[in-house]
Amino acid sequence: MSYARVVRPAIDRVYVGARWAARPRMEAFYAERGCDLGAENSFFSGVLARPIPADALADGLVYTSGSMDAELKQGVVVRDDAGAWHLTELGRELASFAQRATGEAAEEKWAMLPGLLPGLTIVPRLAELVSRVLAHGQASGGPAFHAMSPPYEPDDASPALLLVTRLGSLRHHRADAHRAAWRAAGLTADGIRELPEGPERAAIEADTDRRDEPAYAALTEAERWELLAGLAALPN
Template structure:
């Protein structure tokens, strides 16, 4: 299996786990602003840095759908005649609060405390892991698809904690593979509906293999030891 294939479930576990830990905090952010959750919660790391062009928005929302009526009604986002989406001042305030809430929740999740603090990496590992993922994001500028290009470089406050930096960067990194997966099944001549109906077997495995092939180049910026360090470090986080 390629390195991209090996690290994919680790990235997903760490990032999805962090978001799950932060769910109540994020909901509290929206309640405080008297809003319903919107796309700024999923794409804050890019939207805080730049608008999202129509092509990138369509790519990033391929699997989830893209009904933006709520965002427009709530005044958190606007769209121009070209289909480019950008946050309003209200949307930006919410996105910043979401970023902070997810980082705080992740910091708590990744700080195992006694009796586990001597065997799990915890906070001490976060700066190094954030640095490695940051190098991946820079390398991905040459290989990423439309969603990844719109969501990187990521926005990070100057005083961002290591947990905020790592959650922010992991959120963006996952879109490199999402772009690769989308390109793989489209190159196979499938629609999204056909992909979802595809049973386990050689055809589905071929798409997974092609996804790994397209995703693999981003990891070449790291040497073998650094790739092991990243895989092991993320895998050891609580």
């Protein structure tokens, strides 16, 4: 089994855990401004750095309705003549808060570990390792990954904010790989959702691994296991 497949659940567990921990404070902030959580909230690590091209956003939303009507109506984003999506002033305020809230929630959660267990002390090292993977992944990533990486990182970012932001961007490397794999197999988004376990799905997952694996070539074997072990040690 490829390292890319082994490490992905650890990446998802840490990132999604931080996002869910931050959700109540994000919902309260949004409600004060009369808005709902939208694409800017999910894609803050990229959209705070640059406009999102139409094809990249379409890929990022391929498993949903793909509609940006709510974000447009609420004045969170605008679309330029080339089809790229830009944050408005309100959108930047919301996305910036989402990023800060996610980092704060992660830091609070990781600081709760007993002193003998790794917690915040390992976060700077994990953030550095993920940064190297992101940089190396530029050669193999697809549209959504390139929209999300390099991620936006405030000058005063804490190590926890850096790690969750970088993990948020890294998740799109495998997401692009998976979309490329099921498209190469002649499937649609509905088709891959409905595809049962069996040889065809196994072949798509193996192709996903092959396309995702090159990003991790930035790390030595020891560093790969250091990253996996460190992420596994963080509570979610």
